[in-house]
Amino acid sequence: MNQNQANAFAAKWIEAWNAHDLDRILSHYTDDFEMNSPLIAKRLAVPSGTLKGKAAVGEYWQGALRAYPDLRFELLKVLRGVSWVTLYYLGATGNEVAETFLFDGNGKVTQVFASYA
Template sequence: MSQHHPPSTLAALGRTWVEAWNARDLERVLALYDEAAIMTSDRIPMLGFDPSGTVRGKDALRTYWGKALGLVPQLHFSLIDLFVSPDSVVVLYANERGKKICEYLRVNDAGLIVQGSANHLVG
């Protein structure tokens, strides 16, 4: 049975995630992820990656996010709220264009992110 992470630990992970992105420090972001992590976003096919919208593994994440960072030099996330469950944190933030996004981050027993999903507003 997987252990449950304290809400404070998951909230701290969410804050660290935002800070790492705002520092544009890709390796700091990737350090929060498990080697076998998967990420799903509608931006993945838009940037020419897997048409399914999912990338698998840290190397694929590095390639995808490296391209994304190059395309958005002004990237900045403003944290709005954090929501926690025993094995995940949802980060609600606004990006540099003021668009609100929810990022679902599921963590393993070691506290590393194994699944990420960027959820955008419809319309």
């Protein structure tokens, strides 16, 4: 993954969230991707903090979009690895968030790790 690809992913991902367009958001992911977040552990009482698949994660994210009707993410930094990207941004409540996205060979996200300040 080069920096241009990482920046393009970041721009499209942020735009999809800021548009509150769940279909566009989910278009970045494989059908069986895993989302790992301490908020999943807290809000859904899932001790591992992991949800798997577009259906489960989509339902969780739909709830977040309803809970935060004015949700807007502000991208601060794009960091890249070999087959992953970390987006550093301000989240729904203005908190600092870092999400690391692991990509497959087709450019789709297979796993995500979210961290919150």
